[in-house]
Amino acid sequence: MLLPELHDELARVAASPRPVRRLSGLTVSAFTAALVALLFAAPAAHAQLTELAVNVASSHLRGLL
């Protein structure tokens, strides 16, 4: 092997635990704000909009996770 140090370094990283992806506080705040704004914008269609907003937010969150 020509570069054993590189091999060892790659093997070390490969064997180390993978970082867990977490949502940042900013992302969570943005989703919450968007959800609240949507609910207040159209009180007449409150129930339907709540369901829609929850579905959209959930799918976005799943995508991020």
Add this chain to the structure above:
Amino acid sequence: MPRADLVSDAELLHDHGTQFGDFYARHERRLLAYLVRRTGRGEVAADLSAEVFAAALAACRRGAPIPDVPVAWLFAIANHKLADGVRRARVEDNARRKLQMRALELTRGQVSEIEGLYGESEVDSLVRGLSADQRQAVLAYVVDECAYSDIAAGLQCSESVVRKRVSRGLARLRLRLEEAR
């Protein structure tokens, strides 16, 4: 667990690249030979090679789909990094920084050894990628056309061991050639 030299590249990259060290060992020489032919400098080839392997490992760790022919993917990354290097007039280290890898410190001997790969053919690289036992047996049987009994006498082992080494060595070369196509 099966022997590393008997499993395919794709299998080595499964499970988020936990066996990436074996993948590196298998392709180090070929990639370095390719990069030194393209750049003409051992240090640059080593630097680029480290970045290419780091980028491949990072992709495995984030769960990117493993391509059917990982070695072709590796060389595609190398071409991309080469083009980036030419455009920016320096070798990137983004992937290595993301993985928090230590910087590579090369000795003069390593640089000259890498530069010695300049004239090495693809077949040379593949044969050198075999284990020492297999390489010795394959070269004696195929290139020197020695009989199994003569090789066994020279290596002080049984004929069946030599047959097994030749057979496994050739099988491994065949697999590598198919992957390289």
